[in-house]
Amino acid sequence: MLVWSRSGRMLIWAAFALVFGVLFLAPLAVILLSSLADQWNGVLPSGLTFEHYTDVAQGAAWKAVKASLITGFLASALALVSGTWAALALRIQDATLARVLGVLFFIPSAVPSVSVGLGLLVAFSHPPLLLNGTIAIVMVAHFVLISAFTFGNVSAGLARLSPDFEQVASSLGARPAYRLWHVTLPLLAPYLVAAFGLSFALSMGELGATVMVYPPGWVTLPVSIFSLTDRGDVFAGAALTIILVAATLVLLLGLERLAGRQTR
Amino acid sequence: MADAAVLPATPAARRAPGRFWIVPPAALLALLFFYPLALIVQQAFLDDSGMANVAEFVRVLHARFFLNALINTITISVAATAGCLIVGLVLGLILAFVPFPGSGVIARLIDTFIALPTFLVTLAFTFIYGSAGMLNAGLMEVFSLQAPPVDFLYSTWGVVLAEVTVYSPFVLRPLLAAFSLVDRGQIEAASVLGARPFRIVRQVILPAAVPALIAGGSLCLLLTVNEFGIVLFIGAKGVITLPLLIYSKAIQESAYQVACIIAVINIALSLGLFGLYRFAAGRLGV
Numbered sequence: 160m161l162v163w164s165r166s167g168r169m170l171i172w173a174a175f176a177l178v179f180g181v182l183f184l185a186p187l188a189v190i191l192l193s194s195l196a197d198q199w200n201g202v203l204p205s206g207l208t209f210e211h212y213t214d215v216a217q218g219a220a221w222k223a224v225k226a227s228l229i230t231g232f233l234a235s236a237l238a239l240v241s242g243t244w245a246a247l248a249l250r251i252q253d254a255t256l257a258r259v260l261g262v263l264f265f266i267p268s269a270v271p272s273v274s275v276g277l278g279l280l281v282a283f284s285h286p287p288l289l290l291n292g293t294i295a296i297v298m299v300a301h302f303v304l305i306s307a308f309t310f311g312n313v314s315a316g317l318a319r320l321s322p323d324f325e326q327v328a329s330s331l332g333a334r335p336a337y338r339l340w341h342v343t344l345p346l347l348a349p350y351l352v353a354a355f356g357l358s359f360a361l362s363m364g365e366l367g368a369t370v371m372v373y374p375p376g377w378v379t380l381p382v383s384i385f386s387l388t389d390r391g392d393v394f395a396g397a398a399l400t401i402i403l404v405a406a407t408l409v410l411l412l413g414l415e416r417l418a419g420r421q422t423r
Numbered sequence: 424m425a426d427a428a429v430l431p432a433t434p435a436a437r438r439a440p441g442r443f444w445i446v447p448p449a450a451l452l453a454l455l456f457f458y459p460l461a462l463i464v465q466q467a468f469l470d471d472s473g474m475a476n477v478a479e480f481v482r483v484l485h486a487r488f489f490l491n492a493l494i495n496t497i498t499i500s501v502a503a504t505a506g507c508l509i510v511g512l513v514l515g516l517i518l519a520f521v522p523f524p525g526s527g528v529i530a531r532l533i534d535t536f537i538a539l540p541t542f543l544v545t546l547a548f549t550f551i552y553g554s555a556g557m558l559n560a561g562l563m564e565v566f567s568l569q570a571p572p573v574d575f576l577y578s579t580w581g582v583v584l585a586e587v588t589v590y591s592p593f594v595l596r597p598l599l600a601a602f603s604l605v606d607r608g609q610i611e612a613a614s615v616l617g618a619r620p621f622r623i624v625r626q627v628i629l630p631a632a633v634p635a636l637i638a639g640g641s642l643c644l645l646l647t648v649n650e651f652g653i654v655l656f657i658g659a660k661g662v663i664t665l666p667l668l669i670y671s672k673a674i675q676e677s678a679y680q681v682a683c684i685i686a687v688i689n690i691a692l693s694l695g696l697f698g699l700y701r702f703a704a705g706r707l708g709v
Contacts, residue, residue, distance in 0.1 A: 278459025364540030
């Protein structure tokens with residue numbers, strides 16, 4: 160305890176509540192309130208309504224939710240496979256090469272998402288590699304952007320893994336493939352689930368690369384929120400944002416419980 | 424990643440065939456990421472007929488719209504990072520050293536902000552600080568004003584405030600990890616000996632927090648330079664950053680070469696900051 164006097168502590172907590180309230184709590188509360196607002200011309204809305212939710216449910220909402228979930232799932236699954244593969248394969252490289260390659264696998268997270276989208280447009284707009292205008296280019300963009308996070312999470316998990324289990328397994332005569340499948344991967348499982356959850360959440364909120372490459376008919380949640388608010392339909396945009404936040408949180412909490420069950 | 428490199432490789436794993444397992448994921452990344460990246464660089468220096476041409480590159484470099492976007496990007500990034508460091512440090516100090524019932528839950532709640540889309544905050548800010556927002560409506564009612572008095576949202580400062588909200592968790596996270604290693608006994612001893620809280624923070628806590636501040640700060644610089652959603656959603660004519668300029672040149676004007684030239688500069692800036700972050704994080708062991 161740094162501050163001993165009661166009044167001092169109260170003062171500090173009040174300051175904390177102010178900063179936390181203004182910066183973090185207010186935005187979430189206001190989005191929720193505006194998604195339910197009837198008319199909002201004064202300090203508070205004049206009344207509450209579910210109209211915006213029914214409006215977006217009749218409109219593009221379900222298509223957008225579906226597009227976001229499918230994109231997020233496929234991109235995260237591919238990123239999980241390739242990230243885990245890369246992290247495991249790097250362990251059996253010599254140290255210098257592993258360090259260089261490790262940095263290369265991280266670089267996609269450092270490049271602005273809009274440039275990733277631009278690069279895909281430039282590279283894949285002509286046959287034989289024609290992806291522009293297809294759904295696949297959205298998946299590829301999301302995969303590239305989240306791959307570094309998956310790789311990073313799995314690498315961190317591998318580094319924390321005690322090598323004893325694997326060494327015991329191989330001294331007992333387990334072949335590499337058996338050891339990987341029955342020892343290493345089960346030990347890694349909590350990290351894999353966490354990595355999948357984080358990349359899914361990042362994919363659900365991705366905007367920069369998606370607006371560059373999305374084809375008509377595959378409008379993800381963030382893109383349709385942007386087109387709603389850009390048209391001035393801010394309340395419907397808020398309702399769709401709440402749907403996005405709720406979907407992301409349900410997903411993260413569900414996966415967290417799954418990871419918790421696996422460690423037990 | 425650096426830790427993975429020092430893991431002792433088992434003798435069985437040292438055998439040569441295993442080395443080629445890295446090829447599939449590396450090839451995938453090369454095709455989907457590094458090849459497009461190389462094409463951006465190539466496009467930036469080639470004109471329509473496919474000849475090498477640096478003139479267009481130089482022209483864009485001297486163009487007003489580019490210089491404005493560059494200055495905006497750097498101003499916003501530096502100001503937002505400074506804000507993140509201050510907010511992160513203040514919240515971190517309180518959460519770690521003046522904890523209150525429920526402070527653990529609050530820390531986790533702030534952490535989940537990392538997983539939420541960045542434009543959410545901008546959208547919320549238009550309801551709070553926008554010209555028809557809560558704050559302006561309240562002030563106009565109380566002081567019976569004719570025009571909305573608060574007008575910072577559609578400026579650089581609106582973007583900065585939104586980015587501080589979104590990115591201060593990236594400072595808070597390593598800070599809380601660093602604070603958890605600070606010896607509580609040392610703090611209690613200092614305060615029993617009569618040291619004032621401010622002095623304890625300066626002499627005991629801050630030195631332990633410097634590595635986390637440098638790592639978190641350089642990560643914030645990188646993320647704020649790359650930020651797109653917040654700037655797009657604010658949609659202010661005067662606030663154009665490099666990522667937004669790339670988007671508008673490529674998608675709205677179909678000027679792909681100009682977009683590629685700006686992207687090359689933006690990527691170079693980002694990779695420089697990424698290098699700084701890796702150096703800071705690796706050097707300081709965060």
